[in-house]
Amino acid sequence: MQVTKGIRLRLYPNQHQKEQLRQLFGNDRKVWNLMLAMANTRYQNNPASHFVGRCAMDALLPRLKEEMPYLKESDSTSFQIVDRQLSYAFKRLFKHQGGHPRFHSRKSTKQSYTGKSKLKILAKRYIKIPKLGCIKSSKTGRLQNVKVKEYTVCLMPSGHYVLSVVVQCEIQALPKTGKVVGLDLGSADLIIPSDATSDEDKFKKFTAKALKAKANLWQSRFSRRKYRATVSVRQFNHNHPELPQMELNDYSNWQRARQHKARLQEAIKNKRAGYLQRITTELVHKYDVIAIEDLRAKNMMKNHNLAGSIANASWRKVRDLLSYKCAWYGKQLVVVNPQNTSRICHNCGRLQEQFKGLSEHEWLAKRNWQCEVCGAKQDRDVNAAKNILSRGLEKLNH
Numbered sequence: 001m002q003v004t005k006g007i008r009l010r011l012y013p014n015q016h017q018k019e020q021l022r023q024l025f026g027n028d029r030k031v032w033n034l035m036l037a038m039a040n041t042r043y044q045n046n047p048a049s050h051f052v053g054r055c056a057m058d059a060l061l062p063r064l065k066e067e068m069p070y071l072k073e074s075d076s077t078s079f080q081i082v083d084r085q086l087s088y089a090f091k092r093l094f095k096h097q098g099g100h101p102r103f104h105s106r107k108s109t110k111q112s113y114t115g116k117s118k119l120k121i122l123a124k125r126y127i128k129i130p131k132l133g134c135i136k137s138s139k140t141g142r143l144q145n146v147k148v149k150e151y152t153v154c155l156m157p158s159g160h161y162v163l164s165v166v167v168q169c170e171i172q173a174l175p176k177t178g179k180v181v182g183l184d185l186g187s188a189d190l191i192i193p194s195d196a197t198s199d200e201d202k203f204k205k206f207t208a209k210a211l212k213a214k215a216n217l218w219q220s221r222f223s224r225r226k227y228r229a230t231v232s233v234r235q236f237n238h239n240h241p242e243l244p245q246m247e248l249n250d251y252s253n254w255q256r257a258r259q260h261k262a263r264l265q266e267a268i269k270n271k272r273a274g275y276l277q278r279i280t281t282e283l284v285h286k287y288d289v290i291a292i293e294d295l296r297a298k299n300m301m302k303n304h305n306l307a308g309s310i311a312n313a314s315w316r317k318v319r320d321l322l323s324y325k326c327a328w329y330g331k332q333l334v335v336v337n338p339q340n341t342s343r344i345c346h347n348c349g350r351l352q353e354q355f356k357g358l359s360e361h362e363w364l365a366k367r368n369w370q371c372e373v374c375g376a377k378q379d380r381d382v383n384a385a386k387n388i389l390s391r392g393l394e395k396l397n398h
């Protein structure tokens with residue numbers, strides 16, 4: 001099956017390439033801002049005029065390049081992408097789906113450009129990008145035997161350069177294993193499979209305690225340093241009106257903290273994403289049919305704290321990953337109604353009266369219980385996962 005997917009690599013540009021990239025990010029911003037200004041002026045002059053479409057904007061590009069020769073240093077396909085993005089932004093505006101497109105600022109923390117020219121793999125860790133030439137990267141193995149549709153070079157707030165590539169490739173279905181599973185998305189553990197016999201079979205929540213502690217430390221250093229810099233900039237400018245005005249950016253101390261903080265946050269984000277990818281891949285390898293709860297109907301964690309929102313985000317991510325991976329690898333995902341899955345005994349199918357009237361907190365604390373009808377001892381999450389599996393299989397057979 002032909003599928004479209006994204007692949008990310010790190011880039012390690014040399015000093016010259018870093019300067020080049022700065023120019024290329026700037027060029028894209030320049031074209032965006034020029035086209036946007038033009039569209040705005042056109043509208044001001046004559047509100048009845050038609051919006052200049054993507055092709056008309058593309059047609060203006062050669063003239064711009066004549067006027068501003070430095071634009072020739074860019075991969076020219078990147079300007080077509082800028083035009084496409086701008087016309088898309090306007091289309092959304094006209095449909096009342098988005099606000100008015102804004103000018104892009106040099107000071108925005110994330111800088112990038114997207115092109116659709118060919119990339120050439122030179123070696124295991126070297127890749128050729130139009131206009132930049134040979135550039136050192138992380139392993140290029142995953143770019144073998146794929147068709148590159150688009151590539152984006154991005155400078156992250158952490159100071160890392162990332163190459164994201166949209167590719168088309170052929171995917172083979174995985175061999176069938178004959179196994180089925182129901183998955184409960186829990187609060188103590190992330191995923192509980194219905195065939196779990198011990199705690200080791202459950203998928204833990206992602207934790208990176210040491211990294212998180214460091215990130216929090218640098219976050220608070222960042223805030224403190226930024227505050228101090230703001231104060232001293234104001235004082236300096238007030239006391240020395242005769243000298244050139246200081247700017248916040250002249251203080252490298254807080255900018256260093258910003259980068260350090262961003263690096264740690266990025267590392268956590270990447271690790272979490274990698275973890276979710278790994279466990280969902282493991283699941284589609286292991287099972288032919290996977291039943292999960294419908295998250296829209298599930299009582300998502302109501303507490304609006306950070307832990308709750310991360311759990312909700314992780315569940316959504318797991319569901320999204322499973323749904324496309326099942327489609328890719330010839331497996332089946334069944335989404336079932338989550339109502340009462342954890343309050344019905346899987347052994348006898350009876351709704352438990354014992355849980356009525358429990359507070360949210362008391363209810364979440366009930367890890368193990370005994371059925372009041374048949375006396376079966378149940379692990380709360382595994383029981384729920386088994387109910388989810390039965391509902392999934394029922395749904396499949398109808």
Ligand SMILES: [Zn+2]
Nearest residue numbers: 345348371374
């Ligand atoms: Zn029972």
